[in-house]
Amino acid sequence: MSIKLKKHIKVAALLACTAISISSCNKTDKPNDPAPIDDKDPKYAISYSTKNGSFMLPISDLMKGTISPIGTGTDVSSIFTWEENRIQKGKYFYHLDPNASKFGKYVLENGIVQIIKAIPLNTLSNLYLGWHSWLDEETLAFGPRSSNEYTIVNVKDMTIKASGKIDTGKDVPKDHQLNLYTFLPQGNKILIGYSLYNKLNKVTYDTTYTATLDYPTFNNFKITGKDLRSNPIGPLRNGYFHKFKENGYTYLLTYPMPVLGGNKPNMPTGFFRIKDGETKLDPEYFFNVSKLRNGDNQLGVEYLGNGKALLISANDATTNVKEFDDWWYAVMWEYLIVDINTQTIVKKLDFPLVSNSRSAIVDNGKVYIAVNDPKADAIYIWQYDPIKDQLTRGAKIVGGDNDTPMLFKLK
Numbered sequence: 001m002s003i004k005l006k007k008h009i010k011v012a013a014l015l016a017c018t019a020i021s022i023s024s025c026n027k028t029d030k031p032n033d034p035a036p037i038d039d040k041d042p043k044y045a046i047s048y049s050t051k052n053g054s055f056m057l058p059i060s061d062l063m064k065g066t067i068s069p070i071g072t073g074t075d076v077s078s079i080f081t082w083e084e085n086r087i088q089k090g091k092y093f094y095h096l097d098p099n100a101s102k103f104g105k106y107v108l109e110n111g112i113v114q115i116i117k118a119i120p121l122n123t124l125s126n127l128y129l130g131w132h133s134w135l136d137e138e139t140l141a142f143g144p145r146s147s148n149e150y151t152i153v154n155v156k157d158m159t160i161k162a163s164g165k166i167d168t169g170k171d172v173p174k175d176h177q178l179n180l181y182t183f184l185p186q187g188n189k190i191l192i193g194y195s196l197y198n199k200l201n202k203v204t205y206d207t208t209y210t211a212t213l214d215y216p217t218f219n220n221f222k223i224t225g226k227d228l229r230s231n232p233i234g235p236l237r238n239g240y241f242h243k244f245k246e247n248g249y250t251y252l253l254t255y256p257m258p259v260l261g262g263n264k265p266n267m268p269t270g271f272f273r274i275k276d277g278e279t280k281l282d283p284e285y286f287f288n289v290s291k292l293r294n295g296d297n298q299l300g301v302e303y304l305g306n307g308k309a310l311l312i313s314a315n316d317a318t319t320n321v322k323e324f325d326d327w328w329y330a331v332m333w334e335y336l337i338v339d340i341n342t343q344t345i346v347k348k349l350d351f352p353l354v355s356n357s358r359s360a361i362v363d364n365g366k367v368y369i370a371v372n373d374p375k376a377d378a379i380y381i382w383q384y385d386p387i388k389d390q391l392t393r394g395a396k397i398v399g400g401d402n403d404t405p406m407l408f409k410l411k
Helices: 003-008
Strands: 026-028 044-050 053-059 086-089 092-097 102-109 112-120 129-134 139-144 149-154 159-165 176-186 189-198 208-214 222-227 243-246 249-253 270-275 298-305 308-314 333-339 344-348 360-363 366-371 379-385 390-397 406-409
Touching: 129 176, 139 176, 149 176, 249 308, 298 333, 298 360, 298 366, 360 406, 366 406
Parallel strands: 026 390
Antiparallel strands: 044 053, 044 406, 086 092, 092 102, 102 112, 129 139, 139 149, 149 159, 176 189, 189 208, 208 222, 243 249, 249 270, 298 308, 308 333, 333 344, 360 366, 366 379, 379 390
């Protein structure tokens, strides 16, 4: 896979800090002295591509030293062949290989990525994932982009529990298809969020639908709601942050952005929410983020806790995007911290506009982000401390191409 193509299947996350209100932001960008990386019991991992392949490395400290794939790490080019098909939970990684039609479970231990088990998977007509959802600690659901198909796998023993198409009966019109974006367990039901695609005129409607299915039979499809405030309710590409739970609600981010989302440029990016046990969206709640950013669309990066989420925002994409590749390469992205309770933008983080990237983890209340600033001498990991309102530059990442590395928290 070419570097250019790989960039087209990644999307972004960086970090930064500057007050939108009257608070100020302290920034520390002194380079750290090189330090050895201890990978015996790593807390983190980093995955990135180089001219010699893609590598995954264990990292014990994100704030010190220089990170390089030379002499360490695992070449995962033939393991994680399609980055958006990779799913992580702790030290375990799962991957659906579209070339070999197999689903594998891997672990990062003793400094290397090791296979646990791989099983054939030919139950889906399209092996490029659009979404995944953990139904419990051992049960993983996933499905293709723009499809009504799903597969359920028990990842403990690596067996397929269920697979098929959602049977909508007569509730979906003839010559239309349900395109699934959200798959949410709600007690003995599965709540799904979807759009309708007209296969004759090749148009996806603006309406966001919710429906329920019985679990674990996946029978008894029932439409529970329709909403025109934004669409689609979740991303088209697997691995993009779009949901989190807090205080009895699940918050769901919409992805109307062209190319990287639902190609609904006239609709806003925003958060819906649904109460635990309910079967439809809260009609009184919609956090319209785009309205606060002059109509710009956003992508999700990470949940920060206490009602806060980190997003990246395409600054004036109408002006900055002149061709298709600009959605990845144009230096137009900025980082926002939003509050879903007050429905406000808390901060615009103090970085210059950067390239599209999505790479952040949260640990002990602090956020760590791999920042791809084209004007910097390298990609760096930055830490943002919300208590001190401070950014600090950490480890330097060398040996990679222009893609932004992905960070993982292993424990």
